[in-house]
Amino acid sequence: MSEITRDTLMAYADGALSPAERAEVDAYMADRPDAAGEVALMQRQANGIRTLYGPISAEPVPPRLSVEKLLQTQQKRRGRAWMRLAAAVIFIGLGLGSGWLLRGQMDVPNIADRLIADAVSAHTVYVSENRHAVEVGGADSEHLSSWLSNRLQTSLAMPDLSASGLTFLGGRLLPAPEVPGGRAAQLMYEDASGARLTLYVTPSPGPDTPTYELANLGLDTALFWADAVISCTITAPYPADKLQEIARTVFTQLNPATPDYET
C-alpha cells in the first residue's frame, strides 16, 4: 500500500483490510494521533449504530411477516389469478372466434356485432343455470310481458314457440349499454331434449343498424334482426335453417307492428 488515505482509514475501521494492510495502517497511526482519533471515531459511530438498531433483530417477528403465511396468501391469490386468466382466455377466444366468424361482414356498422356479442354472452351465462336461468318464470307470462315492455319502453309480446317444440321458461332484464335506455330483455325457451334458445330483445339501436345478420358460433347459431322499434338476437344450438324457421315465428309475434320478416 503506497499511500494511506481517508478511505484506507475507513476501510481499517470497517475491518475491510487484509492483515498485512492492517499492520501497515497500525504503523502509520502509531505516530499520528489525529489519524488514530479519526479511526476511533468511525468505530464509535459504527458501535453506536449497532447499539441503536442491533436489538431490533431480536424482536419477535410479527405474524404478517411469517414466510409460511405469506406463502399461503400468495398461493390463494395465484389460484384466483389463474381463474381470472382462464376466464380472460376464454373470453378472448370467444371474441376472436366471433370476430373470425363475422369477418365477411366487416363493412356493417358494428353495433349489430356488439349486440350479437352481448346476446351470445348472456345466452352462454344463463342457459347453463338450472334454478336461476330466468328472473321471472314463464307461467307469469302476462306480468313478464308488461314488465319488460315497460322497461324497454316498447310493446313486447312473449312469442309462443310451442309449434317449434319450444317451451317458454321465462325472462330477465339485462343491462345493455349499447342501446338507448341501456336495457335488454332475455327470453328463454327449452326444447324436449333440454336444448335452450334465448331471445335478446332491445329497443332499436338506431336507423343505421343492419336489419339482418346470421352468425355461426361453433355450437350455437345467432340470428340478429332489427327494425325501427326493436332489435332481437336469437341464439340457440340449432343449425341456421332451423333457426331461420323459428325466427319467422318469433318476429311476427314479438312485435306485431313490424312488417313481415323476410330472409
Next chain:
Amino acid sequence: MVDILHEIEAAVPALRRYARALTRDFDRADDLVQDCLERALAKRGLFRPKGPVRAWLFTILVNVHRNSLRGARRRGDMVDFADIAEPSVPAPQPGHMALAELDRAIGTLPHEQKEALLLVTLEGLPYAEAAAILDIPLGTLMSRLGRARAALKAMTGTPSEPHLRTVK
C-alpha cells in the same frame, strides 16, 4: 425449494433491523419487509438467486425502499415529529456517543448515504457485497460512506472537539 424458504425466513430479523434503521418507523419498516418478502416468494420459482439468499433479499429490500421513496417524493415528504430539531441537547460525555442524537443525525442523512452506511456498519457486510446490493461501483460506495461519516461527525460533535451543532 424448502431450504430457500428457510433461508428467507432466517433473514427476516436482519431485514427488519435494516428496514427499521433506514426508515426509523416501525410500521413502514415492516411494510417494506412484507413487500420484499412477497416479491421474493413470488420470484423464487422463476430463478434461483445467484449468491447468498440474504444478499438477494437485501437487494429486493433496497429496491422496494427506493421505489417507496420515489412515490413519497411525488406526494411530498413526510417529516417524522421526532426528526424536528430539538433545542440544544447537553454535550455528550467524553468518549460516549449520545445515541438519541446519533439516531436523529442518521435520520437526516440523504438516503443513498444511509443505505450504504447501514449495510456496512449495522449489517456488517463487506464493501464488495454492499456495493453489489446497492448496484453501485465500489468507489461510489466508499465515497458515500465517507460523506455519511463526515456528516454524522459534524452533527453529533466529538469529544476531541468543541461541541458544535449544525443548524439545518
